[in-house]
Amino acid sequence: MAKRLLPTFNRVLVEKILPPSKTTAGIFLPEKSSKLSSGKVVAVGPGLRDKAGNTIPVAVKEGDTVLLPEYGGTQVKLDDKEYHLYRDEDILGTLHD
Amino acid sequence: MAKRLLPTFNRVLVEKILPPSKTTAGIFLPEKSSKLSSGKVVAVGPGLRDKAGNTIPVAVKEGDTVLLPEYGGTQVKLDDKEYHLYRDEDILGTLHD
Amino acid sequence: MAKRLLPTFNRVLVEKILPPSKTTAGIFLPEKSSKLSSGKVVAVGPGLRDKAGNTIPVAVKEGDTVLLPEYGGTQVKLDDKEYHLYRDEDILGTLHD
Amino acid sequence: MAKRLLPTFNRVLVEKILPPSKTTAGIFLPEKSSKLSSGKVVAVGPGLRDKAGNTIPVAVKEGDTVLLPEYGGTQVKLDDKEYHLYRDEDILGTLHD
Amino acid sequence: MAKRLLPTFNRVLVEKILPPSKTTAGIFLPEKSSKLSSGKVVAVGPGLRDKAGNTIPVAVKEGDTVLLPEYGGTQVKLDDKEYHLYRDEDILGTLHD
Amino acid sequence: MAKRLLPTFNRVLVEKILPPSKTTAGIFLPEKSSKLSSGKVVAVGPGLRDKAGNTIPVAVKEGDTVLLPEYGGTQVKLDDKEYHLYRDEDILGTLHD
Amino acid sequence: MAKRLLPTFNRVLVEKILPPSKTTAGIFLPEKSSKLSSGKVVAVGPGLRDKAGNTIPVAVKEGDTVLLPEYGGTQVKLDDKEYHLYRDEDILGTLHD
Numbered sequence: 001m002a003k004r005l006l007p008t009f010n011r012v013l014v015e016k017i018l019p020p021s022k023t024t025a026g027i028f029l030p031e032k033s034s035k036l037s038s039g040k041v042v043a044v045g046p047g048l049r050d051k052a053g054n055t056i057p058v059a060v061k062e063g064d065t066v067l068l069p070e071y072g073g074t075q076v077k078l079d080d081k082e083y084h085l086y087r088d089e090d091i092l093g094t095l096h097d
Numbered sequence: 098m099a100k101r102l103l104p105t106f107n108r109v110l111v112e113k114i115l116p117p118s119k120t121t122a123g124i125f126l127p128e129k130s131s132k133l134s135s136g137k138v139v140a141v142g143p144g145l146r147d148k149a150g151n152t153i154p155v156a157v158k159e160g161d162t163v164l165l166p167e168y169g170g171t172q173v174k175l176d177d178k179e180y181h182l183y184r185d186e187d188i189l190g191t192l193h194d
Numbered sequence: 195m196a197k198r199l200l201p202t203f204n205r206v207l208v209e210k211i212l213p214p215s216k217t218t219a220g221i222f223l224p225e226k227s228s229k230l231s232s233g234k235v236v237a238v239g240p241g242l243r244d245k246a247g248n249t250i251p252v253a254v255k256e257g258d259t260v261l262l263p264e265y266g267g268t269q270v271k272l273d274d275k276e277y278h279l280y281r282d283e284d285i286l287g288t289l290h291d
Numbered sequence: 292m293a294k295r296l297l298p299t300f301n302r303v304l305v306e307k308i309l310p311p312s313k314t315t316a317g318i319f320l321p322e323k324s325s326k327l328s329s330g331k332v333v334a335v336g337p338g339l340r341d342k343a344g345n346t347i348p349v350a351v352k353e354g355d356t357v358l359l360p361e362y363g364g365t366q367v368k369l370d371d372k373e374y375h376l377y378r379d380e381d382i383l384g385t386l387h388d
Numbered sequence: 389m390a391k392r393l394l395p396t397f398n399r400v401l402v403e404k405i406l407p408p409s410k411t412t413a414g415i416f417l418p419e420k421s422s423k424l425s426s427g428k429v430v431a432v433g434p435g436l437r438d439k440a441g442n443t444i445p446v447a448v449k450e451g452d453t454v455l456l457p458e459y460g461g462t463q464v465k466l467d468d469k470e471y472h473l474y475r476d477e478d479i480l481g482t483l484h485d
Numbered sequence: 486m487a488k489r490l491l492p493t494f495n496r497v498l499v500e501k502i503l504p505p506s507k508t509t510a511g512i513f514l515p516e517k518s519s520k521l522s523s524g525k526v527v528a529v530g531p532g533l534r535d536k537a538g539n540t541i542p543v544a545v546k547e548g549d550t551v552l553l554p555e556y557g558g559t560q561v562k563l564d565d566k567e568y569h570l571y572r573d574e575d576i577l578g579t580l581h582d
Numbered sequence: 583m584a585k586r587l588l589p590t591f592n593r594v595l596v597e598k599i600l601p602p603s604k605t606t607a608g609i610f611l612p613e614k615s616s617k618l619s620s621g622k623v624v625a626v627g628p629g630l631r632d633k634a635g636n637t638i639p640v641a642v643k644e645g646d647t648v649l650l651p652e653y654g655g656t657q658v659k660l661d662d663k664e665y666h667l668y669r670d671e672d673i674l675g676t677l678h679d
Contacts, residue, residue, distance in 0.1 A: 002620070002677035005649055008641045009671060036173060038099070045675070046641075051148040051245070051536070051633040059105045059143075067102055067173065074674065076618060076649065085674055089106060092171065092182055093142070095099035133270060135196070148245040148342070148633070156202045156240075164199055164270065186203060189268065189279055190239070192196035230367060232293070245342040245439075253299045253337075261296055261367065283300060286365065286376055287336070289293035327464060329390070342439040342536070350396045350434075358393055358464065380397060383462065383473055384433070386390035424561060426487070439536040439633070447493045447531075455490055455561065477494060480559065480570055481530070483487035521658060523584070536633040544590045544628075552587055552658065574591060577656065577667055578627070580584035 003079045007045035010088040014039035067092040100176045104142035107185040111136035164189040201239035204282040208233035261286040298336035301379040305330035358383040391467045395433035398476040402427035455480040488564045492530035495573040499524035552577040585661040589627035592670040596621035649674040
């Protein structure tokens with residue numbers, strides 16, 4: 001089984017971060033408080049080309065923590081680990097402390 | 098939980114302003130007099146690229162008070178506060194006294 | 195409540211002109227003779243950008259009397275007055291005596 | 292009531308020509324022999340802009356007699372006269388003797 | 389009644405050629421052997437403009453015999469003769485002996 | 486009846502190759518083993534124009550053996566022979582021994 | 583029967599890799615653990631043209647192992663072997679150990 005995937009075009013490979021079921025203070029979190037999930041960027045494609053033929057770099061980079069849309073994302077299994085593949089225009093933003 | 102979101106492309110993060118249920122003179126406002134709501138811009142993305150590869154700056158900036166469309170907007174929770182994410186082309190305008 | 199709205203992109207803020215129910219000679223006008231309405235332009239946006247990145251000025255300007263399409267237009271309340279917001283490409287033309 | 296309309300973009304204001312119910316020789320014409328109608332161009336807009344930002348002049352000019360499509364056209368009343376507003380790309384051609 | 393039509397844009401005015409019901413050898417042709425029909429080009433428009441603002445000449449010229457698509461074409465009566473109006477991109481090709 | 490068709494734009498005229506019902510070794514082939522069919526290119530159009538106004542040559546040339554899509558293709562009769570007309574972007578590839 | 587197919591435009595010919603029904607350790611794999619399949623690139627087209635008329639090379643090359651989308655792909659038989667034809671923008675990425 002292949003271990004690494006290099007996405008094509010503006011695709012982004014993300015490993016989802018599962019929200020903790022309890023807060024750090026131990027309070028049980030009701031079912032995920034927001035419909036959106038987040039994840040870590042594992043690999044990005046080379047980017048799309050614009051009409052003038054230039055390659056547009058992908059909007060996020062490896063290592064970023066990103067906010068993912070409610071829908072979409074293709075499930076991908078690599079080396080028995082689960083990832084999700086998105087187009088960069090569907091990623092909502094990068095998360096920071 | 099992440100505290101800050103840097104939106105991608107031409108996305109705009111807005112904190113909605115809840116309309117006062119009474120006017121300053123104390124008169125009880127019937128249920129929101131207009132279907133549109135307003136909000137404060139908290140963060141904006143770098144902008145979209147046009148066909149010639151130039152980045153088009155976002156139409157509003159951090160700190161603007163903006164008029165929001167009746168529909169759309171993705172709900173986002175950050176540090177237990179609620180925000181909404183819009184594309185800049187859906188924001189109707191900036192509000193001024 | 196905000197008093198002024200600066201529209202974004204190619205949006206145009208219009209105050210509708212209510213057609214007189216009687217002609218100047220006093221003859222009672224049957225229900226509005228035409229489905230189209232007209233209005234006064236109150237504010238215009240900076241315009242859209244074309245593919246080459248140039249800003250295209252809005253097709254009408256503040257103070258113009260314009261012919262409005264039968265449908266469309268977003269209702270906007272500012273300082274208890276009612277306005278309507280259109281995209282400039284939906285405005286049919288400017289009216290002149 | 293406004294007397295003149297300056298159309299926007301590539302819109303064309305046309306006054307329809309009602310086909311004679313009888314031929315010049317007096318023969319009664321059965322209900323309009325063709326579904327298409329014709330009209331006189333009364334006013335034209337400045338034209339649309341192409342992607343490179345140039346304004347494309349409208350395809351017909353004031354005074355032209357034009358062949359109108361079977362459908363479309365927005366009815367407009369000006370000074371109690373009836374006109375129809377078309378986009379220039381919907382006008383089929385100019386008629387000549 | 390107008391006698392001539394100058395088509396707009398990339399429109400092409402065609403006079404249909406009715407297929408002979410019998411072959412030259414007199415053999416009765418079953419109902420039109422092919423669904424496609426052909427016709428003579430009577431007039432062509434100036435052409436469409438491309439994004440860079442250049443006018444693209446129409447793909448066929450006056451006098452060409454052309455193969456017409458199975459569907460489409462607007463019926464036009466001029467001087468009691470029947471014609472059909474097509475966009476040049478819908479014309480399949482030019483016919484030659 | 487016309488004998489030759491010069492296709493317009495990026496259209497390609499193809500004469501279909503009917504697959505042999507038996508293999509060269511005489512074994513009866515069950516109904517066509519693949520849904521795709523192939524054919525010989527008889528004539529090609531001048532090509533389409535791109536946005537910059539350049540003509541893009543057609544992707545295949547006269548004499549090529551091509552793999553045809555499962556659907557599409559307009560049936561054309563010329564001189565009692567049957568051909569099919571495709572757009573070049575629908576032709577899957579060229580076949581070689 | 584043709585033995586080789588040169589794809590047109592940005593089409594990619596792929597020979598699917600059938601996942602082993604058992605792991606190397608002999609454990610029987612339940613029906614394919616992921617909906618996605620992979621394959622070996624056998625041939626690629628010359629690429630599409632962008633609006634400026636430049637040819638955009640295909641995103642993958644002959645010999646690559648690629649991750650294929652869940653749907654799509656046209657089945658092609660060549661010399662009794664089965665292949666699938668994709669557009670390069672539908673190929674999710676290249677697989678590496």
